[in-house]
Every structure is written in structure tokens, then in C-alpha cells.
Amino acid sequence: MQNLQHSISIKLIELVKREYSLDIDYETAVLEKPKKEEWGDLASTVALKISSKAGHSPADIAKKLCFLLNNEEFTFTFNDVVYPIFEKIDFAFPGFINFKFSVPYLLNYALELSSKGLNVKDQKRPNISLKIALEHSNVNPNKAAHVGHLRNACIGQFIERVYEKMGHDVNVQYYEDDLGVQVSTSLMGTMELKDINPSDYEKFDHYAWDVYAKMESLIVQDENLQKKREHLMQRLEDSKDEISVEQSKLADRILKDQLVTFGKLDFDYDVIIREKDIVSLGLWNRAFEKLKTNPNVYLATSGPSKGCWMINMSGDKNEDAGSLISDSENQEEISVQEPLGGGRVIEEDKVIVRSNGVPTYTGKDIAYHMWKYGLLGLDFYYRELDIGTQKKILWTTSSEESDISKDVSFSKNDYVIDVI
Structure with missing residues (x-):
């Protein structure tokens, strides 16, 4: 050159x-x-x-x-x-x-x-070692990993190795979305569908994928099932509810199979972040109180989104907004569109708390990223998760004080990198 x-x-x-x-x-x-x-x-x-x-x-x-x-x-x-x-x-x-x-x-x-060959032994290391949080291949606990997740894992592992070679401290985080629409649908499927047998599948996460797909197709056509799922989602927010305990067991079983897949391909992680712990430990409540002081966060008082807490994306508060719900693979993203004359839509506001009081994926994700930067003044408890899928220590968050580890924390990062 x-x-x-x-x-x-x-x-x-x-x-x-x-x-x-x-x-x-x-x-x-x-x-x-x-x-x-x-x-x-x-x-x-x-x-x-x-x-x-x-x-x-x-x-x-x-x-x-x-x-x-x-x-x-x-x-x-x-x-x-x-x-x-x-x-x-x-x-x-x-x-x-x-x-x-x-x-x-x-x-x-x-x-x-x-x-x-690149000889980096003689290269100067940075004077300051940065703490970097990296996410790259989270899979919802309702299915197996697919090629898109593997693509993200390849990119993420490359980023991890480059920054570690430069002397920085990189912690790879795996977000387990064990609350919300997808996991509620999976749990309903395991209870409602008796014609799909897990023994017919080589891996449990493959079974869970078929259960989710069929249950979702039934819910779309049945208003009673939709109400049942909404009620189930509310119960999952209470970690002591027996149905919440069952859901945790289901999510963990699927998670283990997902990590087996990644482990066979030599991908590893430092910590599993459980969404349920974000709620149980009050991280979400702390974040929500901070968010409500922001002028761009407001409570909708009229229209289809009445009772929802919103993030104003346009700069002008929506008074009468029509709602548009989009359930994507990795997040249940709810937005509200502001109609102008002639039905033209130019901006979208985001729902962070539904009218039933349940925070959306977006809301909890904001709390999660505030925790990453150490902005909440709270941290998880941690315990080791030994499931035999990787060589280095794998930690998981916990809401049990008995699992506290004084020497472990994955918060207060200097930089946060998400591969999407």
C-alpha cells in the first residue's frame, strides 16, 4: 500500500x-x-x-x-x-x-x-484497557438457532477477538428473553398441544420451535386464546407465581440446547442475562422512574393507545394516534403512528409499557442497556452456570441474594456493541 x-x-x-x-x-x-x-x-x-x-x-x-x-x-x-x-x-x-x-x-x-501473517506482538497496546459489553447471537427461548444467528455469532466473535487482541476487556452477553409474547406462546403450546411429542425430536429446541409455530397460528384466529396469552404474560411478571416457575424451567431447557449448538461451533459467552431478573430485581422499575422524567416519555390519555406509556419519536406529542403492532422474531415491537390529513403517516412513537401495566420488549431493553452502562445504580446477583457447553466460566444473572459474587460484575461498561 x-x-x-x-x-x-x-x-x-x-x-x-x-x-x-x-x-x-x-x-x-x-x-x-x-x-x-x-x-x-x-x-x-x-x-x-x-x-x-x-x-x-x-x-x-x-x-x-x-x-x-x-x-x-x-x-x-x-x-x-x-x-x-x-x-x-x-x-x-x-x-x-x-x-x-x-x-x-x-x-x-x-x-x-x-x-x-499479522505480527501483533510488537504492536503498542492502548494505555487504557476499556470494558466492552458485546451482544451478538441472542435466540428467543422458543426455538432453535438458525443461520441468521450463526451469522451474527461469526461477526461477534471476530469483534471480540480483535478488541481482546488490542488489550481490552470484552464480556460477551447472551440475553435470554424469558418474558413476553414468544415465551408465553411457547408455554401455552406445551400445555395445549398434545399432538406434538418432544420424544419425536432429536433436540428439545426443535420441538419447541414447532410448538411455537402451531400455537401462534391458532392464537391469531382465536380471540379467547389471545386473552389467555395476555393473562399468562401478566402472571409471568411475578417470579413467585407457579406458572412463572414453569416458564423458567422451559426457557432454561431450550437455552441449554441453543448453547449446545453454539458450543459445537466454538462460540462461547461470559454471562446469560435473564430478562426475568431485570424485573425481579427492580431494574426495570428504576429505569422507568428515570424515563418518566424525560420530556420525550409520556402517558397516552386518548386514542387506541390510551393508558400506554410512550416514547415520543417525532418531537411533537401525539394526541390521537393509531396503533400498529408488529411482532418480529427477536422482539415484540409496538409502535404508534401519527396520522396527518389524508391518512398520511410520518412518525412513529414507541410503546414501552402497555395499558395493562406490562412493559414491552423495547421498555425492558432500554433498562437493560442503562444497566450495561451502570446508569441504574443496581446490579444483578450472579452464579456459575455449568452445563458443559464451553471451556471458560459461564455466569448467569440471578435474583437470589444467596448467589451474590462480589468479584463479578458485567455492568459499568465503557462501550456497548450489539450485532443485529
Whole structure:
């Protein structure tokens, strides 16, 4: 790369000499990195530097030099095939010359680096070691992991290794969404559906996936089942309710199979964060009290969302808003759209607490991220979770004071990274 930049600078010196009869030093022709990525990978300001002596505007000089550079052969050869080094060389006002590398060149450069090997032993470590929370492959406890989760795990593990190699402390967090619509549907399915037998499946999480899919299709068509699920969701918020205890056992059984899958592919984690503990330990209540002091959080007093606590996404409070509910794979996201004249919709407000008092996934996720940064003044209890899926210690949150570990905390992070 350095040799390429040197060659371009030498070429610019030659072109300026030929076209404008000016002798410029190497420093004048040196390339730099543009301030914005979209401008290119390399840039030259030589046109700006020589315009007064050349007697032409920087833009005219940059245009001419771009034309001449595009007629030069900046190429490389791979497997006897010739490829261009640059995708384009163009100018930008008032007189910049921007170079954008071609995809083949970047791929070839990456291959060269990997074949040589990257010796990082002598690289300087940062003076400060940062604490980083990383999430990458959470799977709802109602199904098995699919290829999308594995894709996120690959990206996440790469990020983890890079930051750890740089000397930072990375804790990989796995969020177990053991409350809410998905798990309520799964629990109902195990109680209602007798025609699906877990013994017919190699893994329990595969059985749970089919149960969830069938139960969801039945609930959509039956108003009574919808009410039953809503009542069940309310009971799950109470960790001492017997149905909540059963749900925890179900979620943990599915979680174990999910971790078995990730373990076979050499993905591991530092801590399992249980959504139920966020509620049981009062993290959600603490976060909610803080949120209510924010001017963008309000209680809807009219319309279909009356009684819901909302986050104002538009900057102007909605008075009469129509509701739109979207149940996605990894979150139950409820938003409220503000209609204008003619039914046109321009903004969405988010529901964080339903009218029945149950917080949404979005609400609890906000509390979770406030905890990550140490903004709540509260922390979980922790205990080791030994299920034989990984070599390093796996911790899980707990709401039991007997599980306290004074030396363990995954809160108060400097940075938070989520792979989505």
C-alpha cells in the first residue's frame, strides 16, 4: 500500500512538471486520507497547493490531472488476469483529487496480508484497557438457532477477538428473553398441544420451535386464546407465581440446547442475562422512574393507545394516534403512528409499557442497556452456570441474594456493541 501511494505521488510530480512546468517537492504531492469515507480511500490536494503558481483554478487543475491519471495504467495481476487498482479517480470542488480502490484490489490486498501473517506482538497496546459489553447471537427461548444467528455469532466473535487482541476487556452477553409474547406462546403450546411429542425430536429446541409455530397460528384466529396469552404474560411478571416457575424451567431447557449448538461451533459467552431478573430485581422499575422524567416519555390519555406509556419519536406529542403492532422474531415491537390529513403517516412513537401495566420488549431493553452502562445504580446477583457447553466460566444473572459474587460484575461498561 505504501509503495502504491509513493508511485502515485511520483506520478503527480511528473504530470505537474509536464503540464504546468512546475517543480514540486514530494511533500506537496503526498496523498492523505479523506475526512469522509464516501469521498474515497486516498486524496490529493496538489491542485489546491499549486493553483496560484500554475495560473489556473484548483478545480481546472484537478479535472485535468484526473483525466491524465485515468489514462495511466494502475493495475495488478492475479492468476494471470489483469485488474484495475482503482474503481475511479475523480475530482471534487474546490480542487481535490479522490482515489477509490476497486473491490478486486482490496480482496487481493487482504489475501496478501493473511498470507504474510499479522505480527501483533510488537504492536503498542492502548494505555487504557476499556470494558466492552458485546451482544451478538441472542435466540428467543422458543426455538432453535438458525443461520441468521450463526451469522451474527461469526461477526461477534471476530469483534471480540480483535478488541481482546488490542488489550481490552470484552464480556460477551447472551440475553435470554424469558418474558413476553414468544415465551408465553411457547408455554401455552406445551400445555395445549398434545399432538406434538418432544420424544419425536432429536433436540428439545426443535420441538419447541414447532410448538411455537402451531400455537401462534391458532392464537391469531382465536380471540379467547389471545386473552389467555395476555393473562399468562401478566402472571409471568411475578417470579413467585407457579406458572412463572414453569416458564423458567422451559426457557432454561431450550437455552441449554441453543448453547449446545453454539458450543459445537466454538462460540462461547461470559454471562446469560435473564430478562426475568431485570424485573425481579427492580431494574426495570428504576429505569422507568428515570424515563418518566424525560420530556420525550409520556402517558397516552386518548386514542387506541390510551393508558400506554410512550416514547415520543417525532418531537411533537401525539394526541390521537393509531396503533400498529408488529411482532418480529427477536422482539415484540409496538409502535404508534401519527396520522396527518389524508391518512398520511410520518412518525412513529414507541410503546414501552402497555395499558395493562406490562412493559414491552423495547421498555425492558432500554433498562437493560442503562444497566450495561451502570446508569441504574443496581446490579444483578450472579452464579456459575455449568452445563458443559464451553471451556471458560459461564455466569448467569440471578435474583437470589444467596448467589451474590462480589468479584463479578458485567455492568459499568465503557462501550456497548450489539450485532443485529
